[in-house]
Amino acid sequence: MFTFEQLRVYKEALEFVDTIYGVSNHWPKTEQFGLIDQIRRASTSIVLNIAEGSSRSKKDFSRLLDLSRGSCYEVVAILTIAKNRKYINEKEYLILYDRCEVLSRMISGLKRSIHEP
Numbered sequence: 205m206f207t208f209e210q211l212r213v214y215k216e217a218l219e220f221v222d223t224i225y226g227v228s229n230h231w232p233k234t235e236q237f238g239l240i241d242q243i244r245r246a247s248t249s250i251v252l253n254i255a256e257g258s259s260r261s262k263k264d265f266s267r268l269l270d271l272s273r274g275s276c277y278e279v280v281a282i283l284t285i286a287k288n289r290k291y292i293n294e295k296e297y298l299i300l301y302d303r304c305e306v307l308s309r310m311i312s313g314l315k316r317s318i319h320e321p
Contacts, residue, residue, distance in 0.1 A: 213310040217251040217272075220303055222280070227300070230260035237309045239291070243282040250307060251276040254314075262318050269315045276308045 208214050210295045215310045226249040257268030280301060287297040 205260070206255075208255045211248070211254065211314065213307065213314055214251065214254050217247075217307055218221070218312060219293075221251055223229060223300070223303070227292065230242045231286065233257065235291070237243060239282055239286060243279060243286070246275045246278040246282060249309075250279075265318055266315055269311050269318075273308050273311045273315075276304045276311070280304050 221244075224243055228235075228243055232301050253268040253272035253275065257265035257272070260268065282306075283292065283297055283300050287294065288290045292300070
């Protein structure tokens with residue numbers, strides 16, 4: 205088992221990707237190469253940057269965690285667009301928004317922990 209697979213934030217991010225894929229399955233097919241592709245790539249990027257960063261130096265890991273957190277923010281922006289276009293309702297939006305917020309905090313916590321002596 206690789207060390208990143210033991211990280212709680214990695215496991216949470218994997219579950220989040222599955223949720224995003226499920227939610228975006230119901231969006232209009234006209235968004236297949238637009239918002240659907242974009243939100244799936246952004247959510248996947250959260251996981252991939254955590255995994256890749258774990259194999260790097262602390263400095264590189266920190267940078268990749270910043271990218272991972274940035275992908276959380278990207279997902280939030282896409283969710284807002286999806287809500288405005290009525291692809292998701294307010295309740296779905298708030299649930300997914302909260303999960304992004306939790307992931308972002310977890311990523312920040314992991315970043316702090318790799319810099320502690």
